[in-house]
Amino acid sequence: MQSLKPPEKPCNGFNCDILESISDGVFTVDDKWLITSFNRAAEQITGISRNQAMGRPCWEVFHSSLCESECALRYTMESGKPVVGKTCYFVDSRGRRITVSVSTSVLSNDQGEITGGVETFRDLSALESLRLQLKGGFDMGELISHSPAMQKVLELTPAVAETSSTVLIQGETGTGKELVARAIHSLHRGREAPFVAVNCAALPDTLLESELFGYKAGAFTGAEKSKPGRFAQARGGTLFLDEIGDMSLNMQTKLLRVLQDRSFEPLGAVQPEKTDARIIAASNKDLEQLVEMKAFRQDLFYRINVVRIDLPPLRERKEDIPFLVDQFIERFNRLYNREITGVDPQVLSLFMAHDWPGNIRELENVIERAFVLCRSGEIQRSHLPRELIIRERRENAPTDLHTTKQALEAANISRALKQTQNSMTRAARLLGMHRSTLYRKMKQLGLIKM
Numbered sequence: 001m002q003s004l005k006p007p008e009k010p011c012n013g014f015n016c017d018i019l020e021s022i023s024d025g026v027f028t029v030d031d032k033w034l035i036t037s038f039n040r041a042a043e044q045i046t047g048i049s050r051n052q053a054m055g056r057p058c059w060e061v062f063h064s065s066l067c068e069s070e071c072a073l074r075y076t077m078e079s080g081k082p083v084v085g086k087t088c089y090f091v092d093s094r095g096r097r098i099t100v101s102v103s104t105s106v107l108s109n110d111q112g113e114i115t116g117g118v119e120t121f122r123d124l125s126a127l128e129s130l131r132l133q134l135k136g137g138f139d140m141g142e143l144i145s146h147s148p149a150m151q152k153v154l155e156l157t158p159a160v161a162e163t164s165s166t167v168l169i170q171g172e173t174g175t176g177k178e179l180v181a182r183a184i185h186s187l188h189r190g191r192e193a194p195f196v197a198v199n200c201a202a203l204p205d206t207l208l209e210s211e212l213f214g215y216k217a218g219a220f221t222g223a224e225k226s227k228p229g230r231f232a233q234a235r236g237g238t239l240f241l242d243e244i245g246d247m248s249l250n251m252q253t254k255l256l257r258v259l260q261d262r263s264f265e266p267l268g269a270v271q272p273e274k275t276d277a278r279i280i281a282a283s284n285k286d287l288e289q290l291v292e293m294k295a296f297r298q299d300l301f302y303r304i305n306v307v308r309i310d311l312p313p314l315r316e317r318k319e320d321i322p323f324l325v326d327q328f329i330e331r332f333n334r335l336y337n338r339e340i341t342g343v344d345p346q347v348l349s350l351f352m353a354h355d356w357p358g359n360i361r362e363l364e365n366v367i368e369r370a371f372v373l374c375r376s377g378e379i380q381r382s383h384l385p386r387e388l389i390i391r392e393r394r395e396n397a398p399t400d401l402h403t404t405k406q407a408l409e410a411a412n413i414s415r416a417l418k419q420t421q422n423s424m425t426r427a428a429r430l431l432g433m434h435r436s437t438l439y440r441k442m443k444q445l446g447l448i449k450m
């Protein structure tokens with residue numbers, strides 16, 4: 001069987017230690033565009049492991065804005081001229097858009113023949129986020145919302161990020177708890193340190209304990225080498241404890257001790273180890289109710305409920321649906337290299353009538369599935385899962401006409417603003433209304449804060 005262990009070095013034949021130590025992403029391709037080396041920074045920036053990247057054509061790995069039209073590396077390999085500091089973006093392993101500055105040059109053999117190319121890329125996201133903060137806004141990554149309830153969350157997040165307080169995020173499944181946790185981490189001064197997520201519901205007690213605290217060699221049969229736990233991995237950064245409401249009372253007691261002492265003991269260790277990781281806990285169950293039912297320790301609840309963020313379910317912020325739909329279509333267009341233009345108005349009204357028990361994740365999945373069936377133009381009803389249409393017929397929600405009309409208006413306005421790079425005057429002209437009418441409508445629809 002083939003070993004899945006990543007290669008120790010990113011390359012052969014030139015100084016790999018240098019390549020590994022620089023903070024810019026670097027990869028090389030051969031004359032057939034196949035990736036022949038991929039350094040550690042490239043792995044970190046793209047979220048793609050060296051193993052996944054090596055031997056694959058670079059455009060498959062990067063999904064870059066330049067790949068199709070004006071690939072910098074192609075230009076360099078064809079002309080022999082380097083490119084320096086060209087800004088573009090690519091899509092990382094989670095489908096997020098990462099802005100980078102790209103430089104390229106050729107690789108040649110002793111005879112001066114071009115044998116491939118090298119591309120270095122610098123992650124500009126932190127810079128972009130700083131620029132946004134200077135402009136008085138804040139970079140919340142993929143997090144978007146126009147509903148008043150979510151606006152409060154979005155406004156609170158940068159303030160929370162400045163502190164190191166423990167945070168509790170509550171909300172139904174798929175409402176974006178992990179996304180908010182990542183946003184807090186990315187705005188925190190410790191953002192260079194890791195964000196480590198653990199799903200407390202996924203593991204039985206003994207495994208969860210060794211996962212969180214790690215173990216020393218010889219701690220139990222089969223523990224040949226020591227393994228650091230998630231607390232150790234998250235040092236200086238953030239430990240995201242997802243589904244904390246599902247943790248057993250026994251594990252809750254152990255976690256409480258760590259939060260009180262800021263130290264933990266790996267299995268088989270003689271000395272406790274210190275931790276300075278910020279804890280963000282999330283739960284889709286109401287922890288206060290669990291406390292009342294004696295299924296969650298009250299003292300632990302007080303420890304983690306220092307700052308509390310409640311994420312509303314999607315059915316309570318349906319005004320966000322058109323924007324989320326636009327965002328997902330944009331993302332999947334980039335990811336799958338397609339040009340889907342939007343959703344049919346009937347589809348949007350169906351979305352507005354649906355209750356979305358799986359929240360934003362469910363909406364995202366529905367759009368991604370539609371991409372399989374819809375090759376171009378707008379997503380139609382026939383591209384939606386049967387269950388959604390059947391449920392709509394069953395519920396036949398007649399009450400939602402008003403909400404649907406509002407959503408359609410909001411979607412049109414958002415599209416016009418996008419087309420005009422947020423110029424209210426030009427968007428109003430495009431929509432055939434006066435600028436002041438557009439402004440009033442945007443206020444009514446909650447697109448502008450009162």
Ligand SMILES: Nc1ncnc2c1ncn2[C@@H]1O[C@H](COP(=O)(O)OP(=O)(O)OP(=O)(O)O)[C@@H](O)[C@H]1O
Pocket residue numbers: 142143144145171172173174175176177178179180242284324327360361364
């Ligand atoms: N406001 C938002 N804007 C855009 N995408 C979002 C938003 N909120 C959530 N998503 C997307 O929805 C999906 C689910 O989000 P996330 O995993 O953060 O939810 P969760 O509440 O942590 O879910 P679970 O409780 O099941 O772990 C993700 O793919 C995320 O990118």
